[in-house]
Amino acid sequence: MDLKSFWAPHMGAVSLTFDDGRPSQLQKAIPAMDKRGIKGSFYLSMKKETWEKDLLPWKEVALAGHEIGNHSLSHLCSNNLIGRRGGLDDVTLPEIETDILAAQERLVQIAPHQSQWTYAYTCYETFVGRGVSRQSYVPVIAKHFLSGRGGGEYGIANHPGRVDLACTHGLATDRMSGFEMIGLVEALAAQGQWVILVFHDIDGSRLTVGHYEFNLLLDYLHRRSGEVWTAPVAQVAAKIAGYQAAHP
Numbered sequence: 499m500d501l502k503s504f505w506a507p508h509m510g511a512v513s514l515t516f517d518d519g520r521p522s523q524l525q526k527a528i529p530a531m532d533k534r535g536i537k538g539s540f541y542l543s544m545k546k547e548t549w550e551k552d553l554l555p556w557k558e559v560a561l562a563g564h565e566i567g568n569h570s571l572s573h574l575c576s577n578n579l580i581g582r583r584g585g586l587d588d589v590t591l592p593e594i595e596t597d598i599l600a601a602q603e604r605l606v607q608i609a610p611h612q613s614q615w616t617y618a619y620t621c622y623e624t625f626v627g628r629g630v631s632r633q634s635y636v637p638v639i640a641k642h643f644l645s646g647r648g649g650g651e652y653g654i655a656n657h658p659g660r661v662d663l664a665c666t667h668g669l670a671t672d673r674m675s676g677f678e679m680i681g682l683v684e685a686l687a688a689q690g691q692w693v694i695l696v697f698h699d700i701d702g703s704r705l706t707v708g709h710y711e712f713n714l715l716l717d718y719l720h721r722r723s724g725e726v727w728t729a730p731v732a733q734v735a736a737k738i739a740g741y742q743a744a745h746p
């Protein structure tokens with residue numbers, strides 16, 4: 499695969515992704531991105547009973563050209579991670595599929611104009627069940643979504659010719675400096691890769707990145723927009739899906 503001609507006129511791509519619909523994303527991330535014309539992907543959580551009210555401000559976000567993504571309804575993670583029973587270990591494939599499709603029914607109400615939808619695995623975990631009955635639910639995501647964002651080792655991005663769009667590699671940015679995020683993007687995008695950065699809070703107390711650090715990254719992406727393509731996940735995934743379909 500000729501990565502240069504695939505990405506031309508850019509050299510690689512970056513997607514800024516945000517999970518759980520945290521208030522600091524609305525208050526700090528989105529205004530800073532809008533100021534620079536940078537669009538991101540927002541994977542919303544609806545597990546609280548106030549989901550209808552919580553989703554309201556995201557309608558505006560969707561209309562401004564940001565991507566709204568599915569992050570399931572119940573936000574299940576492994577029992578070990580959540581510290582109790584009732585997590586991913588204890589559900590079946592039909593149950594997780596029902597939960598994700600229920601979330602989708604709610605999300606289409608706030609972004610009815612979106613034609614393609616992507617998913618972000620909760621806690622980067624892609625399985626249901628435990629032990630000998632543990633199964634991947636990546637096929638469920640492949641069936642319903644253009645792509646699904648997973649995660650894993652530090653410093654890894656996605657090769658457009660090789661990546662399984664149903665389980666892409668997301669890179670957690672928790673507590674990173676602006677310089678570190680810029681360095682990762684610079685090193686990986688320069689090799690023709692698609693870097694998917696994962697954010698939760700900006701200036702929060704947990705899984706967070708500082709406002710100053712985030713703005714350093716945005717300034718860099720804005721300055722380098724001729725070489726580094728910053729776009730929502732659905733846009734980059736659609737380009738990659740087109741290439742992969744033509745080169746099976």
Ligand SMILES: [Zn+2]
Nearest residue numbers: 517518620621
């Ligand atoms: Zn989450």
